[in-house]
Amino acid sequence: xxxxxxxxxxxxxxxxxxxxxxxxxxxxxxxxxxxxxxxxxxxxxxxxxxxxxxxxxxxxxxxxxxxxxxxxxxxxxxxxxxxxxxxxxxxxxxxxxxxxxxxxxxxxxxxxxxxxxxxxxxxxxxxxxxxxxxxxxxxxxxxxxxxxxxxxxxxxxxxxxxxxxxxxxxxxxxxxxxxxxxxxxxxxxxxxxxxxxxxxxxxxxxxxxxxxxxxxxxxxxxxxxxxxxxxxxxxxxxxxxxxxxx
Numbered sequence: 001x002x003x004x005x006x007x008x009x010x011x012x013x014x015x016x017x018x019x020x021x022x023x024x025x026x027x028x029x030x031x032x033x034x035x036x037x038x039x040x041x042x043x044x045x046x047x048x049x050x051x052x053x054x055x056x057x058x059x060x061x062x063x064x065x066x067x068x069x070x071x072x073x074x075x076x077x078x079x080x081x082x083x084x085x086x087x088x089x090x091x092x093x094x095x096x097x098x099x100x101x102x103x104x105x106x107x108x109x110x111x112x113x114x115x116x117x118x119x120x121x122x123x124x125x126x127x128x129x130x131x132x133x134x135x136x137x138x139x140x141x142x143x144x145x146x147x148x149x150x151x152x153x154x155x156x157x158x159x160x161x162x163x164x165x166x167x168x169x170x171x172x173x174x175x176x177x178x179x180x181x182x183x184x185x186x187x188x189x190x191x192x193x194x195x196x197x198x199x200x201x202x203x204x205x206x207x208x209x210x211x212x213x214x215x216x217x218x219x220x221x222x223x224x225x226x227x228x229x230x231x232x233x234x235x236x237x238x239x240x241x242x243x244x245x246x
Contacts, residue, residue: 021051035131055121060136060152060244068157071124071133072169075240078127079177085127090177092120097234106212113246120243138244140223144192147226158241161187163229176230176238183239186228193219220245 019031021041027049030040039053058067078085096103096116103112117135124133140147151157159168164182166172172182198219204211223245224231230238237243 021049024049036134055134057134058136059139060157061139061150063136065156068136070128070130071136072158074124074128074130074133076169076174078123079174081177083127085123086177089120089123089127092116092123093176093237094178094235096237100234104216106209106216109212109216117243117246135243137246138241140192140245141195141198144194147192148187152241152244159183159185161185170240178235179230179238184229185231185239188226188228190222190226192222192226 020026026041027043030038033039037053038056039051041049042052044050077083078089102108121135125131138152143150153160155167157168159165159170163184164172165185170183176183201214201219204214224236227241231242
C-alpha cells in the first residue's frame with residue numbers, strides 16, 4: 001500500500017503504524033501518502049471496504065513558504081517556452097476563451113471548472129516531477145472590503161497591480177503562455193461577497209441550475225472584475241491568480 005514504511009501514517013488523527021483498510025472496523029481510518037493525498041478507508045458494501053485517496057487543496061495564506069515556492073516554480077517551469085509541456089499549458093489556457101460561452105452555462109460551470117483545475121494540477125505535477133504540488137485556493141471572502149492587503153498578493157505572494165506587474169514570481173519580463181505581452185492587473189475598489197452570502201448560496205435547495213447560477217453570478221464573477229486586467233477577460237487564465245478562484 002504505497003510504500004507504507006516510508007512515511008508517517010495518521011489514523012483518526014493519531015500517529016500510528018501500520019495502516020490497515022481490510023475490514024469494516026477500519027472504516028474512518030486514514031493516512032497521508034508521500035504525494036500528500038489523504039487516503040481514507042471507506043465502506044464499499046456492508047461487508048467490504050476500499051481505500052479512496054484524494055487531494056485536500058490548501059488555502060494559499062496557510063501554505064508554508066516552501067509550499068508556495070514549489071507551486072510558483074512548477075508554474076514558471078511549465079510556462080517557459082522551452083519546456084516540452086509549454087504548448088499543452090498554452091492550449092489549456094486558451095481553451096477557456098474558445099469555449100467560454102459553453103463552459104459558463106449553468107449545467108457546465110461547476111463540473112467543467114473542476115475537471116479543468118484537475119488537468120492543470122496534473123500538468124504542474126508532470127512538469128515538475130513533484131507529486132505534492134497542489135493548486136491552492138484564495139479565501140478572498142475573509143477580507144471582503146480590502147482583499148488586496150492580504151496574500152496571495154504582494155511580493156511574497158503572486159505579485160501586485162499594474163499595466164505590467166512588476167513584483168512577485170510572474171513579474172515582467174515573464175509573459176503568460178498564449179499572450180504576447182506582460183501580465184496585467186487593474187485592481188478595483190468595490191466589495192466582495194462575504195462567507196455569509198456564500199453560505200446562503202450553498203443552502204439553496206431549489207433546482208441545481210439555480211444553485212449553479214447563483215454561485216457563478218452572485219459569488220464568482222465579481223472577483224474576476226475586481227482583480228481586473230487579464231483576469232477580467234475571457235482569457236483570464238493569463239493570470240495565475242484565476243486558478244486559485246475555483
